Amino acid sequence: MEYRLLGGDGPRVSAVCLGTMTFGEQNTEAEGHAQLDCAIERGVNFIDTAEMYAIPARAETSGASETIVGNWLARRPRESVVLATKAAGPARGLGWIRGGPLALDRANLRAAVEGSLRRLRTEYIDLYQLHWPERNQPLFGQWQYDPGKERECTPIRAQLEALAELLEEGKIRHVGLSNEHPWGVMQFAQLAKESGLPRMVSTQNAYNLLNRVFEYGLAEVCHRERVGLLAYSPLAFGHLSGKYLDDPAAPGRVAAFPGFGQRYAKPGVRPAVEAYAALARRHGLTPTQLALSFVYHRWFVASTIIGATTLAQLEENLAAWAVRPSADLLEEIDAIHQCNANPAP
Template sequence: MKYVPLGRTGLNVSRVCLGTMTWGTQNTQADADAQIEYALAHGVNFMDTAEMYSVPPTAESYGKTETIIGDWLSRHPERRKEFILATKIVGPGLSYIRDGSNISGKTVIEAVDASLARLQTDYIDLYQLHWPNRTTPHFAKHFPGKITFTDVDRDEQSAQILDILQGLDACMKAGKIRHFGLSDDTTWGIAEFLRLSDKHNLPRVASIQNEFSLLHAKDWPYLIEHCVHEDIAYLPWSALAAGALTGKYLGGARPEGSRWTYVQRNGIFRDTPLVEKAVTAYVSIAKKYGMTPAQLALAWCDQVDGVSSTIIGATTVDQLKEDMAAFDMTLSDEALQEISAVFKEYPLPF
């Protein structure tokens, strides 16, 4: 396993981050236990969760994943030091979580305490804002006309960010969290957090996790360049495009128990005719080079300059083994050229 710095935190994390969002809906406590044990035994020292999980998010599934991790930690408290634990506070919009309110300094403090209780730990290594208070160009909102930046009150957003930073600072001074990061945010969001933390001597953003894959690479090059030069860890999520890049959904297939058989909060927006064509081409390249389609997609993501640690999720240990093996694979120049040709033909297929 290879390790990389988590921004300027002084922490080193594995290139593989164990994602957990299926634990509690698609996966049981026993499934989660097996995945944790396998990941730790094979060098993974980074685990990501969120108060919103498991998915799809519902009032009934809220907090289930953190509770499952907490159950494991309650039985293995001596192993807490073996990994970097990351979780997230939800952004606005879910009525069953704090009445759907914006993130604020006050809600950060409340949510941190609730997560600590569910996780059965005294501290969170990386506390992330799941999505901003303002609408951002994520979840298929990145094409022109989907959102309107000029309607946003910049000063109001800045004031909210400052308030959030003050809440995070209080949690850090109390020893409840060690560092903080962003999720589903933008270059401007990163820059504003940096500006305000510098101006007011408040905690510095350590990382950002955004959707990034062969089917969705809008953060390259501008946001990732910003992360590289500001020493902010870039953490791709959905590197398999919610399973699309495994090829298992080709031809309209819906394997029993797979993610796309569940109702999706934002719809199955990654299921498009262009995605079908792109994935078919990537599956062919993977076969040519003796890899599974998932391994091709993950190995490609891992080699992108500026990517720190890729978040992977699995519903079985066999899937986890397959996915983790990708990080020991090297794509040849020839394979990368073939992948690039397909990518250029389908740069934004959803």
């Protein structure tokens, strides 16, 4: 396993991060703890969760993932783990979280941090992330910006000032973004420089063979501003494992939660998955190995967030770190991408 300083001066994190969004919904607490133990044994020191998890989000399981991680963390040396969590933004219909949530303002960010600290049973959070922008943005499968949907929102400077207070108090140690766009990353970076406010060390965005939108604008922005990419959904909700090609009802979130993950229901997804699965087999790889190794070893990926519902899946995902795509394989991947560009942005 490799370790990197996130964003150049953030925490030292493993190149593979264990995501926990299934804990409390698809995975019991015992299963979640077994996954955490397995990941740590194989060199992972980076754990990601969020106040809104488990996923799909609902009131009954809100905060369950953090609670499960917190109960596990309580029996380990705290300094041995880099713990990341996220504050939910408004405009997602999550009325059970902080009564809205209403905004990413000072009061809401403080309440969100305090709630996460209680559930995680810790005195500090290593990486605290804004789960998605408060402002109007196309997110989670939407793909067109619509200025007609503009709304009042907390200024970015005010968000940074609220985070600065929490940093000064020692409740959080580093800050990051999630599901951000180039304009947002640049605004956060510029305001941090101009006003001596906290610098965002990372952004957690979807990145996989079906969604390489990050490469178009964010790759340059993040490189120049020293913002590390935490790539999530490297297997595209399991589609890139190839399991849904032969059996659309194969076990997984797609079958378990109809209507969830609509970006992967778009018409270009299946032919792209078929092409990548065939390419993997020609090179003696499984589709999972191809998809994960591609993301793991991109120059701009600081750490890749993987998730699983079984230990067998987790073992396969971790083992894929050892697969290094050759130059010829990368050329063939790009050739497929040219004909099947971003079917699930």
